[in-house]
Amino acid sequence: MRNYLNYWLSMFRFAIKGGKLYYLWVGFLVALIGWGGLLYYHQLVEGLIVTHMSDQVSWGLGIANFVYFVGVAASAVILVFPAYINRNQDIKEVVLLAQQLAFTAIVMCLLFIITDIGRPERFLHMIPFMGGHLNLPSSILAWDVVVINIYFVLNLYVPAYLLYMRYMGRQTKWYLYYPLIFVLMFFAIGIQVSEAFLLSGLGSRYFWNTAILAPRFIISAFSVGPAIFYLVFLAVNYHTKLAVKSTVFDYLKSVMRVTLPINLFLLLCEIFKELYPGTLHAASAQYLYFGLKGHHLLIWFIWPATIMNVIAALLVSFKQFRNNQVLFLIACHLCILGLWIEKGMGLVIPGFIPTPLGEISEYYPNLDEVVLCLGIAAIGALMFTVIAKVTTGVLTGELRYEKKSSLKERD
């Protein structure tokens, strides 16, 4: 127990040490969090009226981000599988970072939900055994709560256990984490599927009510995830003493080579199914891509996003582009941004337009919503910065039991 407390203490000490750049970054994030927190307080007082949401478009930027970051959380499995099942040593060296990123994404998802509901203080109503009523098995949202929370706990426990053992320099006991890896992978897919079923299970929202929504979610998550990991690992290489092996980068590249084109293909299937038959059920898709009855706000989101995704897919598909580091980094950014728009403004919002009774009521987020989401993103970024700093410290041996006095920090 004392060791454990000391562990936390030394982690804390390690986390608050850093150069100018580090403090600047942390300060920036804290400021963003403060701004978001202020606006959230305003929303608590006034209600969700401070957003641009309405009865017609009853979910907005918050849920869009939620859907996206569930994907990010799930994508850690891309590294978990080769690390633990195939026992790829290079990947195993850094898999903890991926799992912690997943954990951070899940925390962000929970925050997106909590800040989006009308009565957050009634969260106990969702917790069975504490007087709550979880509507199982019928409500997909209830399933979602369960699945996400299990994934949350697994991603909290497994990396924390492995990291602590590493810090103490002790041997890990396989039965204390290895079986959980399988459960964890199962739930990574599970959170994506339940996310997709949440939308596709609504029979009256034709835009969402499609069988390939779950596959699309999984593939798009497996496109965004590697792109994010690629950037994160580059940053780790640059800012810390941990050296991520080039084979890891190659592996991420090869994943994106497969998933980005598949993602486009699934999109094509979806668009064809919507638009070719020319039924009235395609009104949302029509609105999204071409506008409907003089309303075309989302065109300004979806076409840039589609172009970004196409360019990203082209860049990763051809060897000449892919092996050019600059071009590949551009592909990563395009993919992260393009799919963010496509999954958010391009998927969640058009589901509400037109409404079931045929009204076209457009939605775009206002400053309050944007800042609140930025605040949550900043919480995520801050969490991950600190966690990653400590983790790389432990992984490189800078931070370890007994040797606390020899801590040195490099920027």
Next chain:
Amino acid sequence: MFSRRSFIQGAGAAAGAAVLAGSKPAEAFTFAEFFQKHYKELTPKDKEAIFKRIEHETKAAYGVDVTITDPPPIPEVEFAYFLSLTRCNGNRKCVEACVKENNQSRDPAIQYITVLEMEAGSFDLVEGDRYYNPPEVPRKDKFYLPVQCQHCRNPPCVRACPVEATWKEADGIVVVDYNWCIGCRYCMAACPYEARHFNFTKPSIPADQINPNQSYLSNRIRMKGVVEKCTFCLHRTRNGKYPACLEACPTGARKFGNLRDPNSEVSQILKHKRVYVLKEELNTRPQFYYFFD
């Protein structure tokens, strides 16, 4: 976690209650609300206390004496609503009466009934217009389609709700426990008829327009952040009265009654008229029908 509003309201209510019924600490109200159980778990005694509390709160906030009741479903009754598309002329008296009867927020305005002005010859809802405002109704070559909660027999909203805050009662009325709803709005996404409305902020109702005859599961004044909808005026209909919208309708387009009674007007309409339900392909099996006569 508490919003300032509920805190202030709690404090205000406490002050009011202190005048009325001796002293009670301010937090008691907020905590009472916080720990309040699901409607179905409330004992008669719990209910009595809660209704008292709400009455006090309303008195403190609006200075109006209201009574909260909880009329149960009547055995052997299955309510059904029938609306004649032949007769409806789009005058929207029903909308107005509904808002008054059910203490809906005036600003922002919440209305349970949406009347669509439809192009003759088409049931394509996208072609309908809910903001029609001609000098006189009905307009030529238009017909009018009022839509409210259809009290589905297979309600997607009930299935969607993660916390069982909304359910179907024995007489078919779909209700919401406003004190249990967490405001996630999943039910709104699930409802194919746009019947559900969200209190984006604290409802505002002029004190002199409050309907004091209230029930827990229907027209009591709602709070910020919860969902509400048409309840077939259960505080009226379970006491043998007609819904407010029906009484307000000048054309006689609206019919309401018990489907289990073969001699009721609604049973007769179902048997003898050409009857239609909205979006039948979704298999929601509404207890709200449209007919032509």
